[in-house]
Amino acid sequence: GEEVAQTPKHLVRGEGQKAKLYCAPIKGHSYVFWYQQVLKNEFKFLISFQNENVFDETGMPKERFSAKCLPNSPCSLEIQATKLEDSAVYFCASSPPGQGAFPLHFGNGTRLTVT
Amino acid sequence: AQSVTQPDIHITVSEGASLELRCNYSYGATPYLFWYVQSPGQGLQLLLKYFSGDTLVQGIKGFEAEFKRSQSSFNLRKPSVHWSDAAEYFCAVVNAGGTSYGKLTFGQGTILTVHP
Numbered sequence: 257g258e259e260v261a262q263t264p265k266h267l268v269r270g271e272g273q274k275a276k277l278y279c280a281p282i283k284g285h286s287y288v289f290w291y292q293q294v295l296k297n298e299f300k301f302l303i304s305f306q307n308e309n310v311f312d313e314t315g316m317p318k319e320r321f322s323a324k325c326l327p328n329s330p331c332s333l334e335i336q337a338t339k340l341e342d343s344a345v346y347f348c349a350s351s352p353p354g355q356g357a358f359p360l361h362f363g364n365g366t367r368l369t370v371t
Numbered sequence: 372a373q374s375v376t377q378p379d380i381h382i383t384v385s386e387g388a389s390l391e392l393r394c395n396y397s398y399g400a401t402p403y404l405f406w407y408v409q410s411p412g413q414g415l416q417l418l419l420k421y422f423s424g425d426t427l428v429q430g431i432k433g434f435e436a437e438f439k440r441s442q443s444s445f446n447l448r449k450p451s452v453h454w455s456d457a458a459e460y461f462c463a464v465v466n467a468g469g470t471s472y473g474k475l476t477f478g479q480g481t482i483l484t485v486h487p
Contacts (some may be wrong), residue, residue, distance in 0.1 A: 260414075262414075287473055289473040291475075297459070297461075297479055297480040298477075298479070299461075299475070299477040301473070301474045301475070304473045304474070311473075312473075312474065315474075347414060347415065349415075349473070351473060358403055358405075358420070358422070358465070358473070359405060359417050359420050360405075360417075360473055360475065361417065362407070362414040362415040362416075362417075363414050364412075364413055364414035365413075365414050
């Protein structure tokens, strides 16, 4: 499609529960990125993929967060045993090949609320 | 460390007035520069980008931005603001070289309010 599609829009989980977020990148884009927006305006890079391969995962809290981009499936970001501080809006973005993976096209985000 | 500063947290303008949103960055190398807009409950929409070449770039919705290397700035401008421009605006920067693929550094955002 022509837009990055993220599902669900909202997700509510009790502390300790698992959360799984999905992202369908724009067709033809090679790169997928996950960002976390906390406190309304602070963006944190989590992980990037080049096709189905992890490109950069330096932002991931690896003990509880994992992500995949498998062929012919939406990409996913999974949080095991959620904590209150995981409450945030999670944005997925994709970008075309070349030009250093820019510009990024963002989806509308998934708002995760951990109670 | 790389940083992006948007000095104005909140700006209010009247509809039809001109607008300038400031963005300063601290980078050791040639940057790629972007402005995104976020409406409430929405994702980030790319307004414009600068990679190289002409330092005055045109974007969507009548926005433009000027890259000034000497001032490490990339200010966003619009000659006449419309009520629909009310949103939050983010400046973002990345190192053009190296392996910073997609690792944008965002400013803190500027909330724009438009009075009728």
